[in-house]
Amino acid sequence: MVVFEADDVTVDQRIAFTKETRLSECAFLQRTDEADFGVRYYTASGEIPMAGHPTIATITALADSGLIVPGTGELSLEVGAGVLPITIEWEGDLPVGIAMRQFAPEFGREYPISDIASLVGLVEEDFLDVPQTVSTGTPFLICPLVSHEALRRVQLDEVALRGFHDGGADFFEPFLTSLGGATAEGDVFSRLILTPPEPPEDPFTGSATGCMAAYLWSHGLIDQPRFVAEQGHWMDRPGRAEVEVLGPPDAIEGILVSGAGTVVMRGQVEL
Numbered sequence: 001m002v003v004f005e006a007d008d009v010t011v012d013q014r015i016a017f018t019k020e021t022r023l024s025e026c027a028f029l030q031r032t033d034e035a036d037f038g039v040r041y042y043t044a045s046g047e048i049p050m051a052g053h054p055t056i057a058t059i060t061a062l063a064d065s066g067l068i069v070p071g072t073g074e075l076s077l078e079v080g081a082g083v084l085p086i087t088i089e090w091e092g093d094l095p096v097g098i099a100m101r102q103f104a105p106e107f108g109r110e111y112p113i114s115d116i117a118s119l120v121g122l123v124e125e126d127f128l129d130v131p132q133t134v135s136t137g138t139p140f141l142i143c144p145l146v147s148h149e150a151l152r153r154v155q156l157d158e159v160a161l162r163g164f165h166d167g168g169a170d171f172f173e174p175f176l177t178s179l180g181g182a183t184a185e186g187d188v189f190s191r192l193i194l195t196p197p198e199p200p201e202d203p204f205t206g207s208a209t210g211c212m213a214a215y216l217w218s219h220g221l222i223d224q225p226r227f228v229a230e231q232g233h234w235m236d237r238p239g240r241a242e243v244e245v246l247g248p249p250d251a252i253e254g255i256l257v258s259g260a261g262t263v264v265m266r267g268q269v270e271l
């Protein structure tokens with residue numbers, strides 16, 4: 001959900017509103033001198049620096065409201081993590097392809113497989129490689145698994161995750177992924193399990209998908225930089241994104257994550 005003219009909406013109101021919607025995130029448009037448009041993203045727990053689905057939603061809502069002129073090919077969007085370059089493809093007055101260029105990845109800590117296996121209810125043999133924190137704007141612990149069967153067995157231990165955070169973990173949540181799509185069109189399938197007060201699971205996570213792409217490319221787990229990422233199919237909320245890693249595996253310059261949005265409701269909010 002995208003909230004317009006949110007400059008005077010307080011942080012507490014943004015969090016409370018997002019919690020009320022029961023959505024993974026909400027976007028709040030605000031003035032900026034740094035880009036064409038400014039926006040901040042909030043979950044039921046607080047602000048997140050950058051997110052994929054809300055970015056696609058924000059551009060879709062701006063186009064639907066007439067604030068983006070049909071045919072506009074490029075613009076900039078200031079989010080909490082910085083300024084994102086956005087590219088838009090149109091069919092008539094409708095944006096049918098929205099690409100966000102996420103930032104060059106920052107590779108954080110690697111974690112022992114044994115520690116993370118217990119965190120997500122798996123065994124060490126379920127992991128394809130060592131879990132590592134990656135950020136292209138928001139840090140996630142990328143956890144490559146050997147199969148969809150292992151991915152289906154994931155059970156996040158909320159108490160253990162709080163222990164990681166209390167101990168100074170450098171990630172928000174573990175993002176679990178397996179090679180092979182949920183459909184014949186996909187190349188990678190992933191899950192993001194959330195903790196209260198968030199919904200139980202995120203149907204698609206564009207920011208984590210960018211982090212995952214950087215991990216897979218840098219670790220040599222994919223043989224080409226362009227692929228289709230899928231998520232949410234086991235929730236009956238299937239999502240997909242076109243992904244492209246920019247640059248060689250040892251010098252990644254950024255990640256393109258592309259998708260499209262649809263307006264399903266419009267209304268007025270009083271806060």
